[in-house]
Amino acid sequence: MNEATGQSGHTSALAEAPTPGGLPKAKSGRPASLWSDAWADLRRKPIFLISCGIIAVLVLMAMWPSLFSSVDPFNARTCELATARQLPSAGHPFGRDNLGCDLYARTIYGAANSLVIGISTTIFAALIGGLLGLVAGFFGGATDTVASRVTEIFFAIPSILGALLIGSTFRDSGLGIWLVVISLTVLGWPMTFRIMRAAVITAKSQDFVVAARALGAGPGRIMFRHLLPNALAPVIVVATINLGGFIAAEAALSYLGVGVQPPEISWGLMIADAQRRFLEAPLPLIFPAVFLSITVLAFIMLGDAVRDALDPKLR
Amino acid sequence: MVNGDRILEVRDLVKHFPLTQGILFKRQIGAIKAVDGVSFDLHKGETLGIVGESGCGKSTLAKVLMALERPTSGSVLINGRDIGRAKGAELKRMRRNIQMVMQDPYTSLNPRMTVGDIVGEPFEIHTEVAPKGDRRKKVQELLDVVGLNPDHINRYPHQFSGGQRQRIGIARGLALQPEIIVCDEPVSALDVSIQAQVINLLERLQNEFDLAYIFIAHDLSVVRHISDRVGVMYLGKFVELGKDTEIYDKPAHPYTQALLSAVPVPDPEGREQRERIILQGDPPSPANPPSGCRFRTRCWKAQEICAEEEPLLQIRPGTGHESACHFAETHDVVHIG
Amino acid sequence: MKKTSADVLPVEGVYGDEPLLAVDDLHVEFRTRAGIVRAVNGVSYTVNPGETLAVLGESGSGKSVTAQAIMGILDMPPAHIPHGEIRFKGTDLLKLSEEARTQVRGQRIAMIFQDALSALNPVFTVGWQISEMFRVHRGMSKADAMKKAVELMDRVRIPAARQRVNDYPHQFSGGMRQRIMIAMSIALDPEVLIADEPTTALDVTVQAQIMDLLADLQRESQMGLILITHDLGVVADVADKIAVMYAGRIVERASVHDIYRAPAHPYTKGLLESIPRVDLKGQDLYAIKGLPPNLLELPTGCAFHPRCPYRQDNCVTDVPPLYQISGTRGSACHYWREVLDGER
Numbered sequence: 001m002n003e004a005t006g007q008s009g010h011t012s013a014l015a016e017a018p019t020p021g022g023l024p025k026a027k028s029g030r031p032a033s034l035w036s037d038a039w040a041d042l043r044r045k046p047i048f049l050i051s052c053g054i055i056a057v058l059v060l061m062a063m064w065p066s067l068f069s070s071v072d073p074f075n076a077r078t079c080e081l082a083t084a085r086q087l088p089s090a091g092h093p094f095g096r097d098n099l100g101c102d103l104y105a106r107t108i109y110g111a112a113n114s115l116v117i118g119i120s121t122t123i124f125a126a127l128i129g130g131l132l133g134l135v136a137g138f139f140g141g142a143t144d145t146v147a148s149r150v151t152e153i154f155f156a157i158p159s160i161l162g163a164l165l166i167g168s169t170f171r172d173s174g175l176g177i178w179l180v181v182i183s184l185t186v187l188g189w190p191m192t193f194r195i196m197r198a199a200v201i202t203a204k205s206q207d208f209v210v211a212a213r214a215l216g217a218g219p220g221r222i223m224f225r226h227l228l229p230n231a232l233a234p235v236i237v238v239a240t241i242n243l244g245g246f247i248a249a250e251a252a253l254s255y256l257g258v259g260v261q262p263p264e265i266s267w268g269l270m271i272a273d274a275q276r277r278f279l280e281a282p283l284p285l286i287f288p289a290v291f292l293s294i295t296v297l298a299f300i301m302l303g304d305a306v307r308d309a310l311d312p313k314l315r
Numbered sequence: 316m317v318n319g320d321r322i323l324e325v326r327d328l329v330k331h332f333p334l335t336q337g338i339l340f341k342r343q344i345g346a347i348k349a350v351d352g353v354s355f356d357l358h359k360g361e362t363l364g365i366v367g368e369s370g371c372g373k374s375t376l377a378k379v380l381m382a383l384e385r386p387t388s389g390s391v392l393i394n395g396r397d398i399g400r401a402k403g404a405e406l407k408r409m410r411r412n413i414q415m416v417m418q419d420p421y422t423s424l425n426p427r428m429t430v431g432d433i434v435g436e437p438f439e440i441h442t443e444v445a446p447k448g449d450r451r452k453k454v455q456e457l458l459d460v461v462g463l464n465p466d467h468i469n470r471y472p473h474q475f476s477g478g479q480r481q482r483i484g485i486a487r488g489l490a491l492q493p494e495i496i497v498c499d500e501p502v503s504a505l506d507v508s509i510q511a512q513v514i515n516l517l518e519r520l521q522n523e524f525d526l527a528y529i530f531i532a533h534d535l536s537v538v539r540h541i542s543d544r545v546g547v548m549y550l551g552k553f554v555e556l557g558k559d560t561e562i563y564d565k566p567a568h569p570y571t572q573a574l575l576s577a578v579p580v581p582d583p584e585g586r587e588q589r590e591r592i593i594l595q596g597d598p599p600s601p602a603n604p605p606s607g608c609r610f611r612t613r614c615w616k617a618q619e620i621c622a623e624e625e626p627l628l629q630i631r632p633g634t635g636h637e638s639a640c641h642f643a644e645t646h647d648v649v650h651i652g
Numbered sequence: 653m654k655k656t657s658a659d660v661l662p663v664e665g666v667y668g669d670e671p672l673l674a675v676d677d678l679h680v681e682f683r684t685r686a687g688i689v690r691a692v693n694g695v696s697y698t699v700n701p702g703e704t705l706a707v708l709g710e711s712g713s714g715k716s717v718t719a720q721a722i723m724g725i726l727d728m729p730p731a732h733i734p735h736g737e738i739r740f741k742g743t744d745l746l747k748l749s750e751e752a753r754t755q756v757r758g759q760r761i762a763m764i765f766q767d768a769l770s771a772l773n774p775v776f777t778v779g780w781q782i783s784e785m786f787r788v789h790r791g792m793s794k795a796d797a798m799k800k801a802v803e804l805m806d807r808v809r810i811p812a813a814r815q816r817v818n819d820y821p822h823q824f825s826g827g828m829r830q831r832i833m834i835a836m837s838i839a840l841d842p843e844v845l846i847a848d849e850p851t852t853a854l855d856v857t858v859q860a861q862i863m864d865l866l867a868d869l870q871r872e873s874q875m876g877l878i879l880i881t882h883d884l885g886v887v888a889d890v891a892d893k894i895a896v897m898y899a900g901r902i903v904e905r906a907s908v909h910d911i912y913r914a915p916a917h918p919y920t921k922g923l924l925e926s927i928p929r930v931d932l933k934g935q936d937l938y939a940i941k942g943l944p945p946n947l948l949e950l951p952t953g954c955a956f957h958p959r960c961p962y963r964q965d966n967c968v969t970d971v972p973p974l975y976q977i978s979g980t981r982g983s984a985c986h987y988w989r990e991v992l993d994g995e996r
Contacts, residue, residue, distance in 0.1 A: 032469035211415070211487070214414065214415050229427040535856070536885075
């Protein structure tokens with residue numbers, strides 16, 4: 001009897017509480033889930049929309065560079081050594097580089113290689129490291145010991161040296177920039193692995209995992225329904241920060257002769273080339289560097305927005 | 316009130332956690348004897364309270380009953396079948412009959428799942444219980460049963476208070492319509508004014524669905540209120556087991572007497588005259604329990620025989636219920652004073 | 653008594669009629685991004701030498717925040733004390749310089765916490781941590797301070813103190829760790845000891861040992877003891893007088909016998925009635941309906957009105973003052989007479 005009054009007491013108290021923004025009301029009939037609520041939340045977030053807009057433009061640039069530039073930088077006739085390092089002028093908004101090629105066109109055409117390398121490496125490293133980390137953290141024991149030792153071996157290899165080794169060994173494989181992606185992935189996943197494994201171990205000790213086991217949930221459900229959503233946040237943050245690092249690492253590899261090679265164009269390559277004469281002509285370095293920074297920033301913003309949207313407490 | 320059918324039979328249950336040394340070549344150097352020979356029955360619709368201090372093995376016992384830990388030896392028979400040895404599909408089917416309510420309503424609900432997903436998860440795991448189209452309705456019914464607003468199905472746990480979260484946990488436990496629910500300290504994390512609400516709810520649900528509870532708690536007055544029978548645990552063993560009135564009014568084991576006398580009574584009248592048995596020291600480590608009677612190191616009645624011979628849990632002369640003490644005699648510690 | 657730095661504290665002043673410690677109309681608020689959390693809204697209580705005051709309340713009632721304000725260990729900001737006085741022997745602690753405050757803290761007013769494990773530093777031996785009190789505040793040599801540490805461990809009845817003085821906190825059980833905390837808190841002979849849920853994390857039999865120890869220590873030294881707890885049983889066992897807190901206010905103040913015999917506030921009454929009793933077995937427990945209040949949006953008028961069975965219209969609009977019932981007894985309920993008479 002008292003119980004009944006108790007219930008009505010607090011249900012009404014809850015009903016009076018303001019519905020937190022963005023959560024669809026139950027009465028709309030569609031069941032909510034973490035992902036659908038996160039999506040509903042993201043769609044209204046300016047940061048998410050801005051970063052998506054920037055990324056869309058970059059992707060467009062990578063796929064159809066001719067939409068942005070009428071000059072074809074692969075056509076050698078567009079370069080004139082005589083006009084090398086010319087400052088911005090009509091028709092050449094960014095000026096010309098050390099070889100007298102149009103800087104604007106090269107920056108636009110360089111987006112493709114840089115984005116493919118940055119995004120693919122980030123995704124592959126996050127997938128491989130994340131999955132292995134999830135499995136190692138969840139099963140623990142021998143699985144964890146083996147996976148962790150293997151990771152430590154990879155950690156011990158200096159990244160550039162390792163990538164150099166892979167790159168030069170398989171130089172003639174015809175994989176092109178995918179060779180860069182593979183070598184950076186091979187050396188990039190251990191970081192994600194460690195972060196995921198630590199986050200999974202923390203989440204695993206919580207009671208809701210015990211509760212799921214008591215209900216009869218199998219390893220797959222526990223890993224993907226319970227552990228993954230609770231361990232994803234730090235992985236997203238690190239992955240988006242690493243993205244810039246991968247694009248920059250590609251530049252170092254190109255510089256050492258195993259990455260993207262001329263006449264191919266990439267921002268890394270352009271930055272490496274322009275470095276030598278930076279003091280005389282800063283613009284050939286500044287423009288690709290600015291594009292690189294904007295790309296990295298856009299992905300970090302995207303990562304932040306996604307991470308926040310996946311935390312119901314922050315909505 | 317032991318009238319229903321026997322649905323749970325626990326026999327000589329032992330759970331030891333090995334203590335190992337070395338990294339590559341692990342060598343067992345001993346064992347934590349968390350549960351060390353426990354036997355009891357549970358009948359339909361009955362509540363068995365289990366009390367004891369931290370480290371006595373009551374939470375490990377709950378985990379073994381729930382098949383979250385495999386017993387080292389002994390059996391846990393649910394309707395005649397041993398859940399401790401069940402595997403795969405059979406274990407999954409048996410889980411439908413025994414569910415749990417956990418202590419901490421803050422960590423026992425996944426913060427990234429909606430209440431609908433949390434309470435509906437049992438149906439997703441045991442798809443045969445409810446056809447897909449009915450699940451949402453069933454979840455809303457369950458929320459209603461535990462006194463929550465069914466419209467809050469799309470909310471997340473952090474939008475609820477501690478007491479409401481515990482109701483969500485109870486709804487999840489009820490979803491598969493089990494016959495047995497193991498409640499591990501279900502109210503100890505809640506505010507005083509909310510505890511009574513949750514206890515009333517548990518009692519109402521018991522009557523409504525004919526549930527049997529294993530009610531584990533350290534709060535003796537709550538256990539007394541809800542239990543039909545009570546078992547007192549010390550260092551992995553039951554030292555006394557009987558009806559609630561037998562345990563509280565006629566405790567026979569010195570440990571039970573000390574435990575009851577140590578409970579602060581919420582009444583200041585006559586507090587100076589009240590009998591207090593204050594035990595010395597702490598419970599010994601379950602890795603290295605004393606020989607014979609495990610309580611003898613803190614017991615004021617201990618004699619030589621206590622170190623040599625382990626007292627069995629049995630009905631002793633002059634007492635009406637089982638106790639494990641060579642010198643058992645009933646002594647009302649609560650009502651004196 | 654030898655002259656020590658503690659005796660030249662600024663807190664001597666007039667101490668004639670003043671209680672040992674008086675909290676007077678204390679307000680504490682936390683300025684957070686979500687808004688102002690009014691944790692303490694005009695709390696007053698006093699403690700005298702040898703007296704035990706129990707402050708009873710649930711989480712969020714402001715009982716611990718008040719204690720932290722007395723100790724001067726609130727993080728400010730976000731905490732803020734817009735109004736109120738905390739007088740120790742007549743001197744308002746809130747007006748003291750930080751330096752003078754540090755002198756009072758730990759030496760004249762000490763505190764023990766619920767979680768003894770996290771309050772002790774895991775990388776130092778317990779002997780070192782206890783003796784630190786003497787080295788830092790009394791300028792003792794290492795050897796002398798260690799000797800005092802052993803004495804103190806004996807005093808709080810840690811068996812084999814001399815052998816265990818060089819052990820680390822993790823080597824002690826929960827009850828023993830709480831004894832070590834108590835030893836540290838009484839090291840400098842404080843005049844007021846605040847115990848914030850000192851036994852909540854402990855088992856029943858160990859809890860009895862600790863409460864017993866605190867009572868003995870208090871008898872020996874005539875400390876004023878403020879016991880902060882949510883446990884009605886512990887209160888009934890040891891307290892002389894009680895302040896019941898709800899939503900940052902004292903809702904009832906009385907001697908321990910009065911309050912258990914006949915509570916004068918519906919909240920106190922509800923708490924007492926919700927205790928499981930033998931004669932009510934098999935029946936529903938009395939349950940206070942509803943939920944504890946949200947401190948960001950306190951209910952208007954009496955904060956307890958949404959959950960109160962005695963509610964009348966004016967409870968929604970008028971904040972009840974602490975009505976004086978008799979002597980020091982008070983209840984912040986417009987209808988305390990009805991509550992006292994048991995009418996409903």
